[in-house]
Amino acid sequence: MQDFSTIIIDFDSTLVQVESLEDLAAIALADAPDRAERVQAITDLTNQAMSGALRFDEALARRIPLLGARKEHISALVQVLNGKITPSLLQNLTWFQANRERLYVVSGGFREFIVPVMEPLGFKPEHIFANTFLFDEQGNITGADQTNFLSQEDGKTALLKHLNLPRPRLIIGDGFSDYQLRASGECEAFYVLTENVHRLKVVECADRVLTSFDALLQELPPAQS
Numbered sequence: 001m002q003d004f005s006t007i008i009i010d011f012d013s014t015l016v017q018v019e020s021l022e023d024l025a026a027i028a029l030a031d032a033p034d035r036a037e038r039v040q041a042i043t044d045l046t047n048q049a050m051s052g053a054l055r056f057d058e059a060l061a062r063r064i065p066l067l068g069a070r071k072e073h074i075s076a077l078v079q080v081l082n083g084k085i086t087p088s089l090l091q092n093l094t095w096f097q098a099n100r101e102r103l104y105v106v107s108g109g110f111r112e113f114i115v116p117v118m119e120p121l122g123f124k125p126e127h128i129f130a131n132t133f134l135f136d137e138q139g140n141i142t143g144a145d146q147t148n149f150l151s152q153e154d155g156k157t158a159l160l161k162h163l164n165l166p167r168p169r170l171i172i173g174d175g176f177s178d179y180q181l182r183a184s185g186e187c188e189a190f191y192v193l194t195e196n197v198h199r200l201k202v203v204e205c206a207d208r209v210l211t212s213f214d215a216l217l218q219e220l221p222p223a224q225s
């Protein structure tokens, strides 16, 4: 059994049950006549990126214009995501809070909604790394800050190189970008979480399959001081 000094966890479909950009699209496009087509196009781009069929930066750049989202839609999204926290995370919150010093959230999603969802659960905001939105003067979301490591293809690897967190490191996630941290050597292990989504191509790359966070808690010792 190996213990880890740093545990990095993905957000979409890992800490929450959904892909948050799809929920943001559903909110922003509630009254749009072409809502179904645009949400489907966003879902398709997400799936292609998560399975490794499409570059992450290209998928992100193509999804944002489809969203049609504005600043005020973000607080509505936070409310929705609060109701879609992964069940085994909520069931084991005391373990996550006791381990907060070695826990990091690294996501290709956006800080503007991830921090308000995760901070009340006990995650440290300074341990949350994600993209940041760009807005125009009318409050429309126009893109992602391209100077952020996480807006780039394999940006999680570039970020981890930059942060130089203590080793050994574990990455837990559901997608191809999570596995890339293991492939690049930035993490010693990749555990795939299949509680919310099961991507065969990603599962095949994993060192372990977690059907829920319960399995992680059984493996790792209690809190480190």
Ligand SMILES: [Mg+2]
Pocket (backbone or CB within 6 Å): 010, 011, 012, 013, 014, 173, 174, 175
């Ligand atoms: Mg994910």
